[in-house]
Amino acid sequence: MSEPSSIDLDVLATAEAWAGEGRRLALATVVETWGSAPRPAGSRLVIDEEGRFEGSVSGGCVEGAVVTEAIEAIEAGAPRMLEFGVADETAWRVGLSCGGRIRVYVEPIEASI
Numbered sequence: 001m002s003e004p005s006s007i008d009l010d011v012l013a014t015a016e017a018w019a020g021e022g023r024r025l026a027l028a029t030v031v032e033t034w035g036s037a038p039r040p041a042g043s044r045l046v047i048d049e050e051g052r053f054e055g056s057v058s059g060g061c062v063e064g065a066v067v068t069e070a071i072e073a074i075e076a077g078a079p080r081m082l083e084f085g086v087a088d089e090t091a092w093r094v095g096l097s098c099g100g101r102i103r104v105y106v107e108p109i110e111a112s113i
Contacts, residue, residue, distance in 0.1 A: 011055035015046040015109060024049040025109040026070035030057050034085070035100035038062075046109075049074050057104050058084070070106050079107035 011027075018025055028045040030037075038059045045055040045063065047070035057066055062084050073080050085101025 011044040011046050014054040018046065018048055019109065024074050026073050026106055027109050028057050028066050028070055028104050028106045030102055031081075031105045032103040033100060034102075037100040037102050039102075045070075047071065047074075058102060062102070066104055066106065073106045074108050077108055079105065081105055 015025055015027060026047045028047065030039055030041050030043040033039075033041055039057055043055070043057050045053055045057045045066060047053045047067050049071060051067055051071055053063075053067055053070075057063060065084070066082060069080060069082055082104045083101065084104075
């Protein structure tokens, strides 16, 4: 994985600020890509329990699906691995028809006091 970009560092700063406000959060991270992918491995998205988010792990409907899964992960208190790609019929439904695949790890974040 490459060094975090300033955008990814901003996402982590946002996560820290939101956690300080007492929001329940999840962090989504692109852990693998194959072929054409809109964002590289290491890209991040922070999501709160209300569905507000900052950052990017993909584009369009894929990101919407990640936000939905993140809210469910926050509620369940358990991480999940998501995969989107053209071999998966959901790829067409969520808009990753560019020929690539991505794997995104979504984990709830516990706020430290």
